Amino acid sequence: MRLKDFTSNLKRSDPQTFRRLSLIQTMEITIKFTINGKIVKVEVPPHWTLLRLLREKLGLTGTKEGCGIGECGACTVVMDGRPINACLILAPKAEGRSVETVEGLGDQVFLHPLQQSFIDHGAVQCGFCTPGILMSAKTLLDGNPHPTKEEVKGAISGHLCRCTGYQQIVEAIEDTGKKRKVIR
Amino acid sequence: MRRQVGANIPKVDGLEKVLGEVRYGADLPAKEPLCLKVVRSPKSHAKIVRIEMDEALRIPGVERVFTAKDIPGKNLVGTITKDQPILCSDRVRYIGDPVALVAAKTSEAAEAAANKVVVVYEDLPALNHPEEALKLNGPLIHDKGNLLFEFHVIKGDVQKGLRESHLIIEKTYQTTWVDHAYLEPDAGISFLDEKERVTVVCPTQNVHYDQKEVASVLGLSLDQVRIIQCATGGGFGGRLDITIQCLLALAVFHLKKPVKIVYSREEVFQVTSKRHPLTIRYKSGVKEDGTLIAVEVEILGDTGAYASYGPTVCIRSAVHATGPYLIPNVKVRSRMVYTNNSWSGAMRGFGVPQMAFAHESQMDLLAQALKIDPLEFRLKNCLRNGSETATGQTLMTSVGIGETLRKVKECRDKANHSREDPKRPFIKRGVGVGSMWYGIGNTGIANPSTAQMEIDPNGEVRLYIGVADIGQGSDTVLLQIASEGLGIPLKEIRVIRADTALTTDAGATSASRQTYISGNAILDAINYLKQEAIKEAGPLLNMDEKDLFYEEGKVKARTCLTTSLPVREVARRSGKVIKGEGSFDPETTRLDSKTGQGAPYATYAFATHLAEVEVDTETGKVRVNRVVASHDVGRAIHPKNVIGQITGGVAMGMGFALMEEYVPGGTTSFVNYLIPTSKDVPEVIPILVEENEPSGPFGAKGVGEPALIPCAPAILNAITDAIGERIYHLPANLERVLETVRKKKAGNSNH
Ligand code: FES
Numbered sequence: 034m035r036l037k038d039f040t041s042n043l044k045r046s047d048p049q050t051f052r053r054l055s056l057i058q059t060m061e062i063t064i065k066f067t068i069n070g071k072i073v074k075v076e077v078p079p080h081w082t083l084l085r086l087l088r089e090k091l092g093l094t095g096t097k098e099g100c101g102i103g104e105c106g107a108c109t110v111v112m113d114g115r116p117i118n119a120c121l122i123l124a125p126k127a128e129g130r131s132v133e134t135v136e137g138l139g140d141q142v143f144l145h146p147l148q149q150s151f152i153d154h155g156a157v158q159c160g161f162c163t164p165g166i167l168m169s170a171k172t173l174l175d176g177n178p179h180p181t182k183e184e185v186k187g188a189i190s191g192h193l194c195r196c197t198g199y200q201q202i203v204e205a206i207e208d209t210g211k212k213r214k215v216i217r
Numbered sequence: 218m219r220r221q222v223g224a225n226i227p228k229v230d231g232l233e234k235v236l237g238e239v240r241y242g243a244d245l246p247a248k249e250p251l252c253l254k255v256v257r258s259p260k261s262h263a264k265i266v267r268i269e270m271d272e273a274l275r276i277p278g279v280e281r282v283f284t285a286k287d288i289p290g291k292n293l294v295g296t297i298t299k300d301q302p303i304l305c306s307d308r309v310r311y312i313g314d315p316v317a318l319v320a321a322k323t324s325e326a327a328e329a330a331a332n333k334v335v336v337v338y339e340d341l342p343a344l345n346h347p348e349e350a351l352k353l354n355g356p357l358i359h360d361k362g363n364l365l366f367e368f369h370v371i372k373g374d375v376q377k378g379l380r381e382s383h384l385i386i387e388k389t390y391q392t393t394w395v396d397h398a399y400l401e402p403d404a405g406i407s408f409l410d411e412k413e414r415v416t417v418v419c420p421t422q423n424v425h426y427d428q429k430e431v432a433s434v435l436g437l438s439l440d441q442v443r444i445i446q447c448a449t450g451g452g453f454g455g456r457l458d459i460t461i462q463c464l465l466a467l468a469v470f471h472l473k474k475p476v477k478i479v480y481s482r483e484e485v486f487q488v489t490s491k492r493h494p495l496t497i498r499y500k501s502g503v504k505e506d507g508t509l510i511a512v513e514v515e516i517l518g519d520t521g522a523y524a525s526y527g528p529t530v531c532i533r534s535a536v537h538a539t540g541p542y543l544i545p546n547v548k549v550r551s552r553m554v555y556t557n558n559s560w561s562g563a564m565r566g567f568g569v570p571q572m573a574f575a576h577e578s579q580m581d582l583l584a585q586a587l588k589i590d591p592l593e594f595r596l597k598n599c600l601r602n603g604s605e606t607a608t609g610q611t612l613m614t615s616v617g618i619g620e621t622l623r624k625v626k627e628c629r630d631k632a633n634h635s636r637e638d639p640k641r642p643f644i645k646r647g648v649g650v651g652s653m654w655y656g657i658g659n660t661g662i663a664n665p666s667t668a669q670m671e672i673d674p675n676g677e678v679r680l681y682i683g684v685a686d687i688g689q690g691s692d693t694v695l696l697q698i699a700s701e702g703l704g705i706p707l708k709e710i711r712v713i714r715a716d717t718a719l720t721t722d723a724g725a726t727s728a729s730r731q732t733y734i735s736g737n738a739i740l741d742a743i744n745y746l747k748q749e750a751i752k753e754a755g756p757l758l759n760m761d762e763k764d765l766f767y768e769e770g771k772v773k774a775r776t777c778l779t780t781s782l783p784v785r786e787v788a789r790r791s792g793k794v795i796k797g798e799g800s801f802d803p804e805t806t807r808l809d810s811k812t813g814q815g816a817p818y819a820t821y822a823f824a825t826h827l828a829e830v831e832v833d834t835e836t837g838k839v840r841v842n843r844v845v846a847s848h849d850v851g852r853a854i855h856p857k858n859v860i861g862q863i864t865g866g867v868a869m870g871m872g873f874a875l876m877e878e879y880v881p882g883g884t885t886s887f888v889n890y891l892i893p894t895s896k897d898v899p900e901v902i903p904i905l906v907e908e909n910e911p912s913g914p915f916g917a918k919g920v921g922e923p924a925l926i927p928c929a930p931a932i933l934n935a936i937t938d939a940i941g942e943r944i945y946h947l948p949a950n951l952e953r954v955l956e957t958v959r960k961k962k963a964g965n966s967n968h
């Protein structure tokens with residue numbers, strides 16, 4: 034989100050915080066939180082969003098900004114087990130929490146089954162929506178290992194994808210759930 | 218070796234994308250880049266009186282504010298007509314026109330400074346309707362006049378055809394602005410590379426075009442400018458024009474320091490190109506037996522403030538006006554007009570989606586009036602091998618429209634479509650079809666591609682290709698073609714792509730042309746490489762070149778089955794780089810400027826969609842339950858990719874049909890610009906009709922744009938089937954559907 038939008042939003046929704054923030058805009062505060070399983074301590078200007086912190090301070094650019102105002106889902110990360118729009122959360126809110134991003138999902142050697150399934154199903158075109166959708170899908174499967182097609186569609190309905198028409202994405206997620214069944 | 222063509226191999230960029238490792242514009246690393254921010258016009262038409270920047274320059278961290286005066290070269294860009302300034306000097310022509318550019322140490326400072334640049338304007342009368350813009354003696358948006366382009370297609374004698382018609386139907390259709398809504402906002406970096414070249418790394422659909430424009434704006438030679446395409450989060454035509462390239466380059470040119478720009482979504486909505494709104498007056502004449510004999514079409518398009526691809530859309534919409542049907546008497550007049558609206562450019566289909574909405578509505582109206590089944594009516598009139606098109610081109614092969622229609626008909630006849638929902642009486646169901654044809658590549662002009670293949674002595678196999686993969690998967694498909702052609706496994710070929718310093722011009726990723734045209738260029742390169750390999754292998758095998766041939770990655774002897782040498786071995790032993798340079802330009806002829814006659818494309822793709830919808834007559838909500846999408850794409854090199862194009866095209870077509878309406882100066886976010894979500898999209902049943910195209914690489918044609926085109930007409934025809942009344946204005950949003958339902962009710966009670 035542009036700073037201007039953010040501050041003007043804040044001015045409206047939370048004037049008290051806005052005033053406090055204006056005072057401390059130039060200073061940085063230290064926050065401590067868990068990112069992809071590791072505890073980090075970072076200095077961050079308090080008006081930064083979590084998205085900006087991840088991308089600009091921690092170098093985790095896998096999480097994308099598609100709109101900056103909570104409308105596209107590209108910035109989705111998992112915080113304490115729930116998918117959130119990192120563009121809508123102020124960085125200091127991450128204090129003491131556990132945040133997971135696409136970088137923590139899998140790596141070259143051990144892909145998360147969802148990542149493999151996205152490749153197998155051709156669910157990735159330009160790929161800009163992919164990290165965010167993967168994070169929502171992961172939370173879905175963590176709580177509901179074998180979702181139905183409708184449940185999958187519901188879980189990713191906050192994400193925009195302009196390339197795929199969602200069909201392969203939904204299939205990829207549904208199929209990951211089905212494959213789990215086989216293993217058990 | 219496993220066959221590559223037709224194999225659903227994993228996309229070559231899939232892994233880095235699911236890992237989140239791939240870098241798009243905003244992710245690119247740069248050393249302490251200065252942040253850029255553009256000052257834009259809030260006026261749709263005004264004179265710039267003066268620009269004051271003192272206050273802006275006083276903000277800490279601000280390095281520089283650029284205006285038109287800082288542009289060393291030509292301050293105009295445009296693919297066809299160069300009329301669009303990088304920074305406006307004397308006048309702004311739409312809301313969002315760039316006036317100044319701030320460079321600062323932080324994005325906050327750049328933003329704050331941009332807000333402090335004062336631009337004093339003097340309002341000029343704004344023209345917002347093409348008809349108004351065409352009036353004599355009115356204000357001029359560009360000095361040469363407000364009519365940007367006019368094009369005609371004339372065949373046979375349309376008046377005679379209409380006189381001989383048993384039935385004539387004439388209607389007017391209206392479409393609106395549509396945004397590409399690619400998910401990645403434009404962003405990129407620029408710096409001086411090790412050779413002091415102004416280097417721009419950004420998302421784009423055509424690096425070589427960008428290079429020419431940047432060089433011209435900076436007054437540099439081509440070799441002083443380098444464009445590298447980074448991972449691109451969608452394009453759909455929106456990144457064919459210059460977006461951020463020249464702004465980045467201008468700042469680096471002056472500051473000699475790395476710079477970065479990241480557009481906000483609001484900015485993307487405001488300042489990138491849009492789909493042209495077209496007003497289409499369409500008159501069709503048909504004989505009693507259902508044979509089409511005449512169409513007369515008048516197209517008026519709004520290109521907005523700048524030309525961009527306006528002429529292309531003007532021509533392409535005229536050439537495709539008849540739809541994929543055989544019609545002996547045709548008269549089309551197409552005009553493209555400047556206004557002070559947002560500028561329109563290339564968007565998936567170049568005017569053909571708008572035309573398909575019109576001609577497919579006409580087809581259903583005629584079928585209904587003649588009491589013929591709409592699919593039978595299309596089958597009766599569709600083009601076949603040997604048919605002549607409206608531009609007088611005889612299509613000898615690969616005319617798959619009939620087959621796509623038959624496939625859809627089978628599906629429709631099998632399905633049991635109930636029209637009512639007993640539990641929800643306010644729901645009406647309907648089924649509709651839409652067909653299309655689409656010429657692959659640019660219209661009647663040269664649009665070559667070039668490619669190089671090489672194998673070096675240490676065994677590395679490389680494909681050099683200037684093609685921009687924007688997510689559709691051209692890297693994968695072109696590698697498949699290279700692998701199949703060379704007989705070397707795909708994993709062992711490295712692709713070097715879309716970097717003007719390393720690759721040669723492949724033309725734009727547009728007009729569904731890259732598989733067909735660049736695929737052929739690669740095969741051409743491979744042919745040269747093979748000859749080269751045979752030549753080098755001769756002395757190594759102690760044989761005459763004439764007795765050698767190339768097969769499956771090896772040079773083999775004709776006379777002796779056991780004598781062969783792998784091509785990489787040839788390179789190693791000869792110590793030479795075995796190389797082939799190829800090119801391909803489809804065989805077309807220029808269209809006659811008065812009659813539009815000629816053979817504008819070497820091949821055409823065809824498609825038919827069948828849509829099943831439910832209309833809620835109380836809210837106006839249309840739900841598309843299922844779309845059967847039958848496509849003749851030639852040979853599908855990567856069927857899964859083709860299907861991905863189709864499902865994506867259906868979603869975008871559905872948006873075009875039902876929800877997407879960009880408002881110049883009004884649309885700012887996805888809150889007021891709705892695109893389909895996972896809950897909106899229908900189930901898509903793709904059907905691939907693979908009519909081999911002899912001139913295509915392994916028989917392939919193209920699919921990118923065809924995937925979208927027939928969808929909206931099929932949905933609109935299905936809505937008509939459901940509610941018994943037709944909508945002539947896109948999108949068919951809640952209000953329009955409700956209004957039409959009411960009109961129908963009122964009409965019924967009048968009887
Ligand atoms: S960037 Fe956060 S929802 Fe779009």
Ligand code: FES
Pocket residue numbers: 156157158159160161162163193194195196197400450451688
């Ligand atoms: S793959 Fe491009 S936006 Fe989803």
